[in-house]
Amino acid sequence: MEFTRFLDCLAADHDRLRAVVETDADAPVPTCPGWTVADLTRHVGEVYLHKSVAIREGVEREPWPPEEFAEEEPTALLDRGYAALRADFAVRAPADPAATWYGPDQSVGFWMRRMAQETVVHRIDAELATGRPVAPVPADLAVDGIDELLKVFAAYSVAEWGDYFTDVLAGSPGHTFLVRAGDSAWRVRTGPGELTVTDGDGDGPADVTFSGTPEAVLRRLWNREGTGGDDGVTVEGAPEAVEELRRCIVVATE
Template sequence: MSILEREGRLLVAAAEEAGTGAKVPTCPGWQVTDLLRHTGAVHRWAAGFVAEGHGTGRPMDEPPGLDGAELLDWYREAHVHLVGTLRGAPADVACWYFLPAPSPLAFWARRQAHETAVHRFDAEAARGGAPSGIAGDFAADGVDELLRGFHARAKSRVRSAEPKVLRVRATDVDGAVWTVRLTQEPPAAERGETGDADCEVTGPASQLYLSLWNRVPFPAVSGDLSVAELWRETSGVG
């Protein structure tokens, strides 16, 4: 929970420095206004499941058409509300969630921490200057969520007519290796180094995290470069 709290504070601080009209280079077509509206709406949407115990999925509410200082305050309120809701919820709270997790509460805390961390990076990209760091263990967890969670779903567009194997290896976190099998079905990812790989991407966990979310280039790629390019072109999460 402390990571979610920190990332939200960094996000809104960077957004305020950048100005709500600034372009977000990591999200083509977006301004900081769009980033704040989106992330604030996601925070309120997530908090609603936990606070109200909704047992099925439901769409997000449209964010208000605020801008400038009013939008920054609206985002701050959404973030504080989310953190407070998660902290105050019972461990066995029952509600809808959409990726494998030990519990609904664990899912929403993890998902919102990563949602906020990636969009904090976006806000800092809009501001310019050096981005805040991402801890290796947290980044490795985010890679795991993306590969074994998001892209295991039928929604994933990462498909290959010819079977290929992508290996993802963090160089700074013990055991942070994934083998991803790409076919005409959703990607099948597992922890560990199993069998040969057609392509391998390697680097610090924080850089792999951001590159797999298409925020920065891959740190290093070896083998069949077309496999890495396939990921870049088709892995956007809608």
């Protein structure tokens, strides 16, 4: 995806999120257990401001958030965070340097992509919490989100912070997963202390196959299916292998 496209998606999903979170601040968020819509709103605002600092100061400041943020209303914090983030994106090129947790990409463009994906997932959270219809996720954004989740979150996290995955992968017999979303596909392989991702169907059989539309697969992998029954994703394979990949993604995205 072009970076201008990420920014367009970020704007659209932020605007939808902002409109939805005002409708029922006390509603529980089923996809974020323990959170209300107000907590979700505050979280997104804090994330925006944290990434703004990472862009402007070249450091991912910790601890975060500052104590004084607790005194701001959640929607005010969201508004301030979004304004700061967009102002930073407006005066910087994607290739400009920025601090990120992802070693291979220390650029502003990383945060353009990441904030577009962060926002669409939390927009879905807000819609599910308030009972609003879930607006469609554009296919290109959904495909990119699957790619980011599998490669940037899961594979990179296992490679860099393998100790966090010991309970999941140490005894893994090794599984191969085929993830198909529309015309796009990824082959994921796990094993003891290992998770790798390659593009395309690859060769040979897979132990588990996920298939569906890009939006449906994105929501399934992010555990944002909602409670409406059939989510449009077909899963074929052993339940224990499916659970292994699910647990890897949960640990990688915590």
